Amino acid sequence: MKSPKNTTLLVLVLILLFSLPLFGFDFGLSVDSTTSVSLPLPAEAEEALGQRIKASLWTDHFWTTNNDAALGIAAQGIYVYTLDRPYLFDLERLEFTYRIPEVFGGAAIASGSAGRFFYSDPTGYILNHRIDGARFSLDFRGTEVRIGAGYTGLLLKEESGILYSDADFADQNDTSKTLSPKRVFEGIDVIFTQLLPRQRLTLGVFSQQDLRGSEQEHSLYGHLGLTGPLARGLFYSLTGALGTDLESANLGYLAQVTSSYFLPSFANSRFALGFLTTNEEFKPLSLASLGNLHNPGLSSASRLQVSWALRPWGNYYNPLIRNLGFEIDWKSFFDFAAAEKTDGNEVTATVNFRPTSDLGVSFLGGMYIPSGGVDPEFLLQLLVSLGF
Amino acid sequence: MRFFRQLGVFIAVFSLVLTGLFGQTNQMLDEILAQDSLSLGHGAYILLVTSQAIDEASTPAQAVEELLAYDSGSRFANHQPTDTIDLGEFVYLTQDILEIPRGLWSSVFPGPRYSLRDLEFLGIIQGQAATHSIITGERALRIINRALSERERRQ
Numbered sequence: 001m002k003s004p005k006n007t008t009l010l011v012l013v014l015i016l017l018f019s020l021p022l023f024g025f026d027f028g029l030s031v032d033s034t035t036s037v038s039l040p041l042p043a044e045a046e047e048a049l050g051q052r053i054k055a056s057l058w059t060d061h062f063w064t065t066n067n068d069a070a071l072g073i074a075a076q077g078i079y080v081y082t083l084d085r086p087y088l089f090d091l092e093r094l095e096f097t098y099r100i101p102e103v104f105g106g107a108a109i110a111s112g113s114a115g116r117f118f119y120s121d122p123t124g125y126i127l128n129h130r131i132d133g134a135r136f137s138l139d140f141r142g143t144e145v146r147i148g149a150g151y152t153g154l155l156l157k158e159e160s161g162i163l164y165s166d167a168d169f170a171d172q173n174d175t176s177k178t179l180s181p182k183r184v185f186e187g188i189d190v191i192f193t194q195l196l197p198r199q200r201l202t203l204g205v206f207s208q209q210d211l212r213g214s215e216q217e218h219s220l221y222g223h224l225g226l227t228g229p230l231a232r233g234l235f236y237s238l239t240g241a242l243g244t245d246l247e248s249a250n251l252g253y254l255a256q257v258t259s260s261y262f263l264p265s266f267a268n269s270r271f272a273l274g275f276l277t278t279n280e281e282f283k284p285l286s287l288a289s290l291g292n293l294h295n296p297g298l299s300s301a302s303r304l305q306v307s308w309a310l311r312p313w314g315n316y317y318n319p320l321i322r323n324l325g326f327e328i329d330w331k332s333f334f335d336f337a338a339a340e341k342t343d344g345n346e347v348t349a350t351v352n353f354r355p356t357s358d359l360g361v362s363f364l365g366g367m368y369i370p371s372g373g374v375d376p377e378f379l380l381q382l383l384v385s386l387g388f
Numbered sequence: 389m390r391f392f393r394q395l396g397v398f399i400a401v402f403s404l405v406l407t408g409l410f411g412q413t414n415q416m417l418d419e420i421l422a423q424d425s426l427s428l429g430h431g432a433y434i435l436l437v438t439s440q441a442i443d444e445a446s447t448p449a450q451a452v453e454e455l456l457a458y459d460s461g462s463r464f465a466n467h468q469p470t471d472t473i474d475l476g477e478f479v480y481l482t483q484d485i486l487e488i489p490r491g492l493w494s495s496v497f498p499g500p501r502y503s504l505r506d507l508e509f510l511g512i513i514q515g516q517a518a519t520h521s522i523i524t525g526e527r528a529l530r531i532i533n534r535a536l537s538e539r540e541r542r543q
Contacts, residue, residue, distance in 0.1 A: 026501070026519050358492045358505065
């Protein structure tokens, strides 16, 4: 936030956030610290060390009426420190919500929100980002319709992952620009929960338009998903999406299949297997993360993933050990369009520990082994989360 | 949804039966279930009888007097038994009287805000919850029911 206008606006919002507790609003502060070390050491040794501290000041409140309708407000302002940027202040959330339990004579539940909030399309890959906008849902008990629309041009560029076109990447490197690309989007999803027994079918369309004057790139997507149980403890998920930019009309696709098996009798284990593939023409609106060490981007990428998560003492009372969890994760990356089909393999091990409501610790160790005899890369990462 | 509500209340009441509470408390339970906004006297009564700190023949006014002996109760020194309490205050009393484990900050700075977070973390508080929101008598019974289950697991 460099301009005086933006600074004034931010100060006003922060004053508002601090004063809301006086009116009975809940509030709190959470601090998340991420420390990472990458090996082998790069030429500049300090680049091997990463440190990010995020302090979030939040407040929320809700009101209910006699007919069980609810209105709510939630806001969160953040301060972010990184080694190469001593401060950044931003408004992460300012959301007004409502829920009306009976509309159309009791046939449906209506809910929605407006403001700045986190939006994710049903696939989780096309747009998975904070946005400014509104969403609305009508749940007819068996069929739910969700409509959402928003704008990305008021987000701070430094905390934005809206990178769709070459113009977006150029803006990202342009130091005179402080805000994210000016794009609007619209999405509509229909979710059927009773069409197939115990299965959830989702159909939807999503479109986005570039509002900048030149080199505009708009895109349109259609997607479907099917999830549900296959047997006791065994769940599956199928996701498919087609997307095209409206200028070239090249058709991109994304396909994903995942399955999870829960086995409580064996140390509260969850086994997961998944495969995701996209072609070169598939371009999401926001950046998607495919790995912890290796992140090839979502275009022309394929990933096979196997993981095992367990909580050996999950049935114990003592919260010190009850919430101690472990996860081992293996990812193989492929690029079927390239001459070398295999990119490499990534393996990570994570220990998660959450002994109390206000303290969480996570430690991750990982290795990426690129194909073609290239030296492996290593990552150690410590996350500490403290709530006040 | 109404069925699950009724089931929850039934389980809560059944738990209270198991804790030896069901003597003259029939009438008191009816009063509590009828409260759209829980009173301090009834909240104190149900918690203190459940923890066996007072006899079930006590009145809500006597329960409030007894409450002052607890750290969490001292904040109600100038309150009347008919005053309403909010969710955060009730949860703070529940954590203290039923000896539910505290988190880092509620150990250092005890109070409704941190108690609410601790009990949400333990699954004792479910659904939408804010410190200053009203609490119905029905919800109070369900919270006590889950708190007792948590205490049982610990023993």
